[in-house]
Amino acid sequence: MKMDIAFGQYCHGDSVLHRLDPRVKIVTAIVFIVEIFLAKSAASFALIVAATVLLLALSGISPRIILRGIRPIVFVILFTAVINIFFVRGEKPLVEFWVIKIYPEGLINAAFIAIRIIVLIVSTSLFLTYTTTPIALTDGLEQLLSPLSKIKLPVHEFSMMMTIALRFIPTLIEETEKIMNAQKARGADFSTGGLIKRARALIPIMIPLFVSAFRRADELATAMECRCYTGGKGRTRLNVLKAGPADLIFALCVVALGAAVVLLNIYVPFFKVGIY
Amino acid sequence: MAIVELRGINFIYNKGTPYETHALKDVDLCVNEGEITGLIGPTGSGKSTLVQLINGILKPTDGDVILDGVNIWEQPKKIREARFKAGVVMQYPEYQLFADTVRDDIAFGPKNMGLGEEEINERVEKAASFAGLDPSVMSRSPFDLSGGQKRRAALAGVIAMEPKVLILDEPAAGLDPGGRAEVLGGLKKYQRTVGSSIIIVSHSMEDMANYCDRIVVMTDGKIVMTGTPSQIFARYNDLIGLGLDVPRVTRVAAALSRRGIDLGEVYTVGYAVEKLSELL
Structure with a gap:
């Protein structure tokens, strides 16, 4: 079994997008998502798609990696598109065949929804996962949420837990593979038999994995204590996040994009989409 | 007679991705029956990859693995046969222990082979004694044992399958000198009694010299020398040049x-x- 997960798939690079402040990226990503949902006409959709393509160009990430990221959700896209084609009712049917009636509105809706899902996935992964290291991401999140520590929420501790969890995902995957190979070498069989047999076959993997995860956690805690870690209070940072002019320009561009989308919706309302 | 034969093996990790690594390059190897063969080479020379090819955990990108006269990938469905014929003890095998008692853990392999209860019990006892496990630990939890005992329990788990060729990846890594000598000495005794073949991967030249009949030297995914310990260690300067030692x-x-x-x-x-x- 080959384990290939796309989670947290950071693509190393040194583009404008990579260098942006993670806090700015998190906020603008949320704003961008709202803008995607604001787009309601052909013109505003075209603008959103153009903006996403521009983001892709800015990031310097190969389109092939982006396509690989879309592959797992192709089914979802097709499914929603097909539902829209067959179930959206309009005024004049384009095709009528037995009980099936396809309206032009349905086709437009289907196309827009497909574009919306693709743009949503591509843009958020460009903003966040592909161009921001998991560590920078949790760092940014911690600082964005730091006002919450005023009401006694342990923001720093949560973000530390998240950072550690992210850090250990590859380690645990590697460990799982090693243990699986060792049990396979003793003739363990994970790929035949019914559900119960397969679930039982996982016991020889899960137990050693848990044992070693706890051992690791224990060792890590000791190592952190040895270096006088006592939680967030009074802790300074090695890399202090600083938003520069580039961050400001980027944020302004994303806001301007939102305004443009709203204006295009009102003044260039061709192919306006219905309710969904 | 050759118990393991590798013909023209190439192995590439992550083929077709930017992370592609050519781990083994045109490797041909013959391991004779009844011998202890040592495999040495610097870190990243492809030793562990080679080991995992012999019992079919990895499939060669190119080339044939012939185990006991059978090409193991001829019938991919029967790959488990290869796992029983070539027993592999991975690096730091103590992390594979999982059962409630040491006895159950050693019995895991034989059980997977579909043997009868009586035979399993017999093999478990025999394997435990070869591995130097005290009978008193057999009904304890493997997680309560000391590091050295855990290592031996894991070793016994593979020996109990009575493989035709026993393959050990760094069997003595991380053990103290006493533990080292006991584990390796136990293997030598096992080999003399059963007459099976053994392949040992190690960094320790001393262990190689003391226990092996033949030594295979690898660097950079290729086999660069094979021979008896005296033939290999006579090439003192070549070994140093490869970043190895004598x-x-x-x-x-x-x-x-x-x-x-x-x-x-x-x-x-x-x-x-x-x-x-x-x-x-």
């Missing part, structure tokens, strides 16, 4: 011969002592 006692002998005291080819401490007492 046994410490061989270095001592070389230094002595530069000062005019020729001991001949020396690669075990025992032999050096013998030679030196002759001179005295």
